[in-house]
Amino acid sequence: MDRNKPNKAVLFLATIYVAMTTVEAGTYTPSPDVGISAGLISDCPGVTKNATISNGSMHMLQVVHHMLNDKNEVVRRAMPVTVAHKMLAKSKRMDLRNKKTVFYVVGFVDSSWFLHSQAVGTAYAKRGYNVFESETIAFLTQIYPKSVRLAREIGKRIGEFLVKLTDQGLTADNLELAGLSIGAHIAGYAAKHFYAATGKKPSRLTGLDPAGPCFRNLPSKYRISASDAERVDILHTNIDGFGMAERLGHIDFYANGGEYQPNDIPYIPCLVICSHFRSVLYWWQALEHPKKFIGLKCDSIQDARLSNCFNSTETNYFGLNTDFGKPGIYYLPTNNVFPYYKGKEGLKEENEIYTSIIRSINSEDNFVL
Template structure:
């Protein structure tokens, strides 16, 4: 985050007022719930538009990763000419990166490769030149980027891509961008993507906005959300048909024992959980909760109703899920995570103070 971005966050932490979260979401409400001006108009000029790009990320038969970038305006034509793209027989996933993020970064490529290994056509957004400014302005331009992506998807459907074979995934700010893309696709074609996935959708500047101005449960035929830092850079509100709250959704356990994973660490952990959930089907298992507050407090262990994070998610079983993880890579806990005595924060706390006599 830029120095100006840090100053903005500090200012709003101490000066913002007037936002009251819904009772079912809970508190706090202190991290930029309201950002004046983000709903004003924004546009991308003709000279900068070529910098908005789509990256084709594919794997050769020998396992080599090959990537090629296409400017958004002509990306549909470039993909049509590419013999490695098969819209008729393969599913297509389009992953949108977040604020200060790039398709070049290792985590973006890891997610792309995980899908490529499973036979998907893989597309990744390149928005780095546009999401560098102070965060509220990046939110503002995000609506424009989302519409541009929607226009791109409409063009692909005219070339043979079926909406029922399309999956949209977005990280943080990218989750809302994909929401706008899906809304535009539906407005033009009357069809929704098969699936839209939000990885810790951004909360700052979005918490007070209506559903039409952020990712919403109606944006896809199936919409799922993973929450990892909902009171920091993420959002507590349910934005999906199935919402997973990892370890309660507030903060994630650190990889180094007893050192907490704080705001940024917890936020980006969503990408790592998702990457590993794609690599390891049915290993990230969530338990259904009665409320978001129950998920926060890990009070869901009395419910035998489960669901899986990743490609095995059961969308017929909608609702809120508490998702237990391990604190070390690859993070999944499988069925061991369904046992109350293994709840990570409680079990670690008990271990730390297990001695009856602590002597130094």
């Protein structure tokens, strides 16, 4: 497939996008009667109340150790979170003192056994990390507001597990966390607990389109925050749907403006679920292809939404090579087909995936049907 040739899905989505955001004479500004999107169920009464996992259910909250053996084959071992540290103490495939460790937290109705989670785990393992993933399918399949309520308890338990690993050589400097959707907030809770218990913050925390529903109007102690780790980076892919628009990290990347992502399936636009889920695919490919996802610094989130950042001379990589010495808001261009990265071609305004295509539709001087 020619990665530089737009398909019909992108054309369709571009038409919708431009119709919603622009008119021929200039930029569309909603009237006071129309207002600005408030997002999907920003407030969920009761989600800050306590939630407890009983002793009878605790064994279903698991840590999965994701490894590569000598033949480069994936080996996975699931353990209850309360005893995982003991089971790992004798592992010969783990080096907490000399290797980096990452804990990846899955999202709502998600599992560490799903292919995308395993792909992320393998990408980290190939780069020499000790890799752990959460298994929460028994808990994060409750009706969504109750799953949000459980998230803090899950995060606390993961944090306790990580604290116990410090007795085996884990240090904050070698600890990274990442999470998808509600898993991003759980990773934030785990980081908060780790700091409260050890006085040290994890080295890095990555949020992949942190969940917006039920979280948008909560204070920072109830969601992922830039204060949770020494370096916090956030990827936004569906800010007015299942994600959230505001800055949450030291560096926030807004992929293609952060609202909706282009799809690679003809005639089917990438709407809410698709755009939200695309965040983990971008991260997986960023791990696999260092320095291929390049963002442009923006003056504001609104500029990122409208891709008004191409006059910027400051760039940053999305992935393990992110330069945290250059904090701020970044517009992250992607392609519409796997493996999604655009490299340096994405830094050219004429290659912006929405507006460049919509211009081409009526580029002829005379249209005859």
